[in-house]
Amino acid sequence: MSYEPKLAAALSGATLRQLSHWRRATGERGAVLVPEISASRPILYSFRDVVALRACVRLREEASLQKIRRALSTLREGLDEREHLSAYRLVAGGDTIYLADPDHAVDLVRGKGNVVIHDMVDVLAPFYRGGRRIPDLLEPRPHVSVDPAVRGGEPVVEGTRIPATEVAALLRDGVPPEQIGDYYPGVTAEAARDAADFADYVDSYEDAEIRQAAS
Structure with missing residues (x-):
């Protein structure tokens, strides 16, 4: 199964405009998320893409797109993590973004050492964005x-x-x-x-x- 942009947007909470913007690289930073199935017309997302998009939408509520791109750059290049983005738990906190596990987290923006994360967001659970309820995935x-x-x-x-x-x-x-x-x-x-x-x-x-x- 593949998800056309409209369905991917509805299931993730992103707008169609955001999906288009996030598919493109900016300057030295790579794209936020390139569709796994097809990045050219027809554009088609995978289930894993939708999970990752939900995470990005939640991050965007607390962090700038610039910080998200910087965090993803650190994840992919600095830490040489090559799994699909949906495989990682990314958490916004304060003025940074962390790569987290249930007990500790690595600061992907400021490059600091491990810290303790107390609140983990379930990206599959429903949430509200701009007055709209984004449903349980x-x-x-x-x-x-x-x-x-x-x-x-x-x-x-x-x-x-x-x-x-x-x-x-x-x-x-x-x-x-x-x-x-x-x-x-x-x-x-x-x-x-x-x-x-x-x-x-x-x-x-x-x-x-x-x-x-x-x-």
Whole structure:
């Protein structure tokens, strides 16, 4: 499964404009995150990319983009860490960014030694950004789930392999939620409504970008 920018933005909390900016290198600093599957059109992100993007969004709440780029440069070049960005726990604290484990952390901006980190952020958990609730990555709606082991991480109706987008499309075509079971046995009306609600949420990202560009 690959994630087009709109879905990657909706699941991570980043804006489409941020995704575009973060894909590009700036000066001597590398890109924040280059899509793992395809960095050219069509641009496609992996599940690991989405996890890393959520971490970057949380970092951006407390640190400047310049510091994030500097921290990533230290991580990749200074420490020679070559794993995917999602493999690392990065935490913003004070005026720096740390590479953290449950007990200690390395300062990636100021280059200081190990320190103790008390609060670790769960990047999979829901959070708020700009008044918008960014959903739990693995359960973006009560009856919609995201699991890399099921259809490669495509959002599906919980407990099934049925893509949430297909259920949402039927509702948009006028099929009542109570009749979704005629098309997909086992999918309840409540699950269908959740699939449609999630589809509306994903589309709202594109709509917001269009409104912003027109203003």
